[in-house]
Amino acid sequence: MILAIMIGILLAGGLLCWAATRWNIAVAKWIALLAVLLDLVIAINLWLQHSAASLTGSNVWFINYQANWIPSFGISFHLALDGLSLVLLLLTFFLGALGVLCSWNEIKERTGFYYFNLLWTLAGITGVFVALDLFLFYFFWEVMLVPMFFLIGIWGDTNRRYAAYKFFIFTQAGGLLMLISILALYFINGAQTGTYSYDYFSLLNTKLEPATATLIMSGFLIAFVIKLPMIPFHSWLPDAHSEAPTAGSLILAGLLLKTGAYGIIRFVLPLFPEASAAISWWALLFGVIGIVYGAMLAFAQTDIKRLIAYTSVSHMGFVLVGIFAFREMAMQGVVMQMVTHGISTGALFVLAGMLKERLHTRDIGRMGGLWTSMPAMGGVALLFTMASLGLPLLGSFIAEFLILMGTFPVNPPLTIIATLGLVFSALYSLRLMQKVFLGPVTTEIPMKDLSVREIIVMGAFTVTIVLLGIYPQPVIDMAATVINNLVVRR
């Protein structure tokens, strides 16, 4: 029930924000912040309750809530929480709260409607991470799109329409293919067992012919790799990321991409164990291509947000590689990568947003020497570019190291190529740092360094990324049972 309440808080908070702007804009902001913080507190509380049980408990599911929804089709309102979901929920509310904070001054028009969309996107994402009825999952999968479309399409940059359409149409295309696959699975399972149900646990027992399994799986997989994104389905991502407002980019990079990875881990691997093993080599290949190609594209960008967007393509390549290595260590790396990429890339997007607020441009060519006027921002930016290139002591290092270690026994040549990705990441990160913060000063605009609100936002990012780099064990422990079950079952 608590899970439904968490989603409900966001939905109700969104409506309240919208209604509140009629009287006072500041109230709307505070309502949004409080709603997300409330959920964050609940999630932390859940974490504290279950962190002990996560290692010892034999039951993977901390919370399992089921209620009838559309009984005649076997659809139920089934939410459940395990370690993996909890990690991602915590990330959702953490980034959500920062998203609200970093839009505090950026959004000056239609504020209430903005926060409405922001909170509803978060509600959809929360739903995706906890839904265990496949129909419900699809429902949330789509629900998070529409508000995101508005976020990009209304508060985005100059080319926002195009980006918003592209984002929506790409994701929707994948989503509908997934819907067909869900239906096919539903009928095959129903024919075998006699009871028609969309419930995750009953669909897990479906027996499939290898050819059918591959077909059905590809429906799911396409939906998820579009979101992830995997080369060649990545072309929506740079547009959407660069045009979206700061909080939009933060949520896209930090959370929406994770729903793709989550979908593969939660649905594709358990539902189609043989079929997914059969394509693992291809998945590794595309993952590695993504790592290298994404990094090369990132190096070539002149637009700071596009640059960061392509680094996401590269980093999510690691996720794909890690998942399809089917090793415990790689999978732990994947969970870490999902969290740390959300934080480090999210932080970079927020920094890009702050730069844009001050300079009114995203063009790297027109930046330079900003360290002199904004030393604090420069320092934070250095930290996160280092995190992005995988410097030890910072979270991303742990994640990528675990993934590479775990994948090496499976496929040494591809892993070696993937490791090259780290070299490329050093290239683009250093180029970003050098062009923007070092070098000769190019602008005459007097620049203010970080404000108190911005220091709070960046401080939160900094603390978490460093903590995760030094002591990642809690996250790994929390997801350990889930990963164990996943890897052991095959």
Next chain:
Amino acid sequence: MTPLQLTALLPYILLAAASIVVILLIAFKASHTVIQVVGFLLMCGVAVSLFAVKELLPVSILPLFEIDGFALLFTGLIIFCVLVVGLFSFIYFEEREENPKEYYILLFLSTLGAATMTISRHFISLFIGLEILSVSLYALIAYLRTRNNAVEAGMKYLVLAALSSAFLLFGMALIYMETGSMEFSAIAQKLGASSALFITGIGLMVVAIGFKLALVPFHFWAADVYQGAPSPVTSFIATVSKIGVFAVLLRFAQTIHLQSYPLAYFIFAAIAIISMIAGNLLALQQQNIKRLLAYSSISHFGYLLVAFLPGNAGSNEAVFFYLAAYSLTILSAFGIITLLSNRQQDADHPDFYRGLFWRNPLMATVLTAAMLSLAGIPLTAGFMGKFIVLTTGVRQGLWLPVLVLVVTSVFGLYYYLRIISLLFAEAPAAGPKEKTLHPFFYTATYTALIVLVLLLVWIGVFPSGVIEGIKAFL
């Protein structure tokens, strides 16, 4: 005719009486308001009588009519749509110079035609119903005769509808020649293996049906008529007339097991596929919102045919659910168009909608919900409808139509999103506000629209009740 049969016919008799009552009211020089209110009450009376006769069913009135749960359900949907259309009509026609009163006679007559089709079990009643519907529609489409587009649209519809009726009659004649009967059930009995004559007959009838439902390749009238007709009439064509025709198609197909003839099945599958593709592609570049909705309706009836193809009980449910969801959606969309229309022209140009959200959030929210529902996005009835159609298709293993449905609805997203983003675009300076003529009717229309949207969302989130209701009737 026994008293039982007469009682069962009560809703239809009331409906027929409605037009006569309106004629009398006009003869006694009643005002537009009075006619509107009386008409509304009469339609409510029909709706109530539908509930009253529910217990008696099924009643056959041989050889023409069969009044059963199926008929009642479709008639109910038709009456609901007419109630809403009638409400929209008041503010629309009150603002025009033309005399609005005779409009209601035609409206109720064509409703009678559509309702007759839902209960017909015989070619004669089918044809009479269809003609009552069409003849009234000719006049309705060209009702604002001083406008350029209206007469053109009316003529176009007249010529093509007359042609399609000829096809229909010829098809019926061929089937009669083969089987010696015009009753659906008798045809089903006498029909052995599929013969060339029978298939030709079906083929000719498909032309007429396809014309009425605006399916590709019989869709050429749709955009012009949608654009030229007054907005309430367009919404009437989009809902009532198509519901009636689809009801009779469904009953006919079910009685003679149309889908078991491979060639007929193939024809319908092909029509479904090309309607989905052509409708969505043609809509992509439309700027005029009424034309856009015309093409979108073509594709939606293509989707509907996917649910029609399996030809079992599940497909009836799916079809009805989809029709209900679609009607709700399209009525909300046309409600907004009607409200925004002014004395000179209908609100079909994109400029009417640019930045509407910042001027009138309520209207824009309604239209956004309608567009999302047409696009089949969750939380709306349109999504549930599409989901149920897909379920029916996948269960039957219709992979090709299902895949086409999915791919084309992704194309479709583009133009629905375009309208939505138009609503949220930067607002131009607001034009001078037109004075509202009849506060009561404006309030009523707004209320109706809000109710429609709430229903849209309610059905989208909790469809169980509706599905159970449909199952109980069918």
